[in-house]
Amino acid sequence: DTEVTQTPKHLVMGMTNKKSLKCEQHMGHRAMYWYKQKAKKPPELMFVYSYEKLSINESVPSRFSPECPNSSLLNLHLHALQPEDSALYLCASSQVYGQRAFFGQGTRLTVV
Amino acid sequence: GQQLNQSPQSMFIQEGEDVSMNCTSSSIFNTWLWYKQEPGEGPVLLIALYKAGELTSNGRLTAQFGITRKDSFLNISASIPSDVGIYFCAGLDGDMRFGAGTRLTVKP
Numbered sequence: 001d002t003e004v005t006q007t008p009k010h011l012v013m014g015m016t017n018k019k020s021l022k023c024e025q026h027m028g029h030r031a032m033y034w035y036k037q038k039a040k041k042p043p044e045l046m047f048v049y050s051y052e053k054l055s056i057n058e059s060v061p062s063r064f065s066p067e068c069p070n071s072s073l074l075n076l077h078l079h080a081l082q083p084e085d086s087a088l089y090l091c092a093s094s095q096v097y098g099q100r101a102f103f104g105q106g107t108r109l110t111v112v
Numbered sequence: 113g114q115q116l117n118q119s120p121q122s123m124f125i126q127e128g129e130d131v132s133m134n135c136t137s138s139s140i141f142n143t144w145l146w147y148k149q150e151p152g153e154g155p156v157l158l159i160a161l162y163k164a165g166e167l168t169s170n171g172r173l174t175a176q177f178g179i180t181r182k183d184s185f186l187n188i189s190a191s192i193p194s195d196v197g198i199y200f201c202a203g204l205d206g207d208m209r210f211g212a213g214t215r216l217t218v219k220p
Contacts, residue, residue: 004154042200042210043155056207090154098206100145103154 003027006091006104014112015081021107023074023091031097032074034066035090037106043090049074050097081111118201118211126219131188133214135201140181143204146173149213150197158199159186191218 004025013019023032031050035043048056049068063085065077074091088108092101118135125131135144143162147155159170161177161184168175174187184203188195196218201211 006154040213040215042213045207088152092154098204100143100157100160100204101208102157103147106152106154108152 004091004093004102004104006089006107008107009105010108010110012110012112013078013081015083017081018077018079020078021076021089021091021109023076023093023104024072025093025102026072027093027095027102028071029093029095029102030071031094031099031101032068033092033094033101034064034074034076035092035103037088037090043103047076048097055097078109081109083111086110116201116203116209116211118214120214121212122215122217124217124219125191127191127193129191131191131195131216132185133199133201134183134185135203135211136183137203137209138182139205141203141205141209142181144175144177144184145202145204145208146175146184146186147200147202148197149200155200188216191216193218193220 007022034046037043045058046060047066052068063080067075088106090106091104094101145160146158149155159175164181166177172189198213198215200213203209
């Protein structure tokens with residue numbers, strides 16, 4: 001089983017809304033990642049959690065707030081987003097940091 | 113950071129043709145990965161390469177880890193319409209760095 005599950009699949013939110021993206025894996029992986037992907041571009045790393053601790057923040061604006069409640073779950077809390085934040089948000093996990101990663105289906109986010 | 117150069121940017125081929133794409137880097141990687149992404153979906157891992165010179169197959173797909181550890185290629189033999197998508201190479205050295213992708217279109 002190499003499944004990473006993301007919810008919701010689609011999300012439309014206003015610039016004053018607060019919403020959360022969720023990611024779950026049951027492979028026992030101890031590294032989890034958030035990526036942002038714009039159309040026709042490769043995924044860009046946002047955050048890395050290793051053993052439930054935030055280990056990498058790629059200078060992401062504070063309107064994106066990650067959370068790792070336990071080793072299977074990863075959340076991305078969104079607040080006061082801008083239209084340019086509209087993108088496909090991908091969650092991924094790997095056995096440990098630095099190993100091959102498996103991606104979820106992504107959440108297509110539209111900010112209006 | 114390390115830059116990955118992936119080529120070609122796009123390919124338009126006839127069903128049944130073979131496809132070849134490659135990635136080069138200015139620095140070495142410990143692992144090379146190849147992903148396929150279809151519209152509206154996340155990238156799916158196709159092949160992982162761990163040793164310089166390694167040649168690995170997955171069905172009609174074959175990938176190689178370059179001897180210098182700075183490059184990798186992916187071949188698809190006898191393409192079919194469902195091969196359509198964007199293929200990304202990725203190099204792993206702690207962080208994962210992606211190439212810009214190769215967009216493949218297969219005409220029936």
